[in-house]
Amino acid sequence: MKWTSLLAIYILFWAFSVFLVLPWGVRTTHEAGGDFVAGQAESAPHEFRLGRLALRVTIVASVLFGLFVANYEFGWVTPQMLDLFNRDQVYNQM
Structure with missing residues (x-):
């Protein structure tokens, strides 16, 4: 996969x-x-810390992205595994 796609x-x-x-x-x-x-709305946060939010988001995104790339490389979950309606069999019969 190209680096621009990964980015x-x-x-x-x-x-x-x-x-x-x-x-x-x-x-x-x-x-x-x-x-x-x-x-002020009663549900509004008391303090908004953008730096802490950005750090947390970066950590979560990096972990999820790492799992995505590992799945892409090793093929743990493929589209065929997620085909719940067996569409491949229907298309092959036509």
Whole structure:
């Protein structure tokens, strides 16, 4: 696989990992015992730490990407294994 393809796939893994990591360790202002700001939603996080979020996302994305590349190289799970409706047999009979 070309390095540009690998880079594009890693960026996709990173972007999707953001949504996996965002809820981890979030505490609302009420849970943290802080004071509410006028107009603040009750579910808003008390503190937003972009650096810590980026580090967590990078770690999760790297692990998932590593598993993806290992599966690509070693063929642990193939499309034929995921064919639940036996489409290959239907196409071969035609």
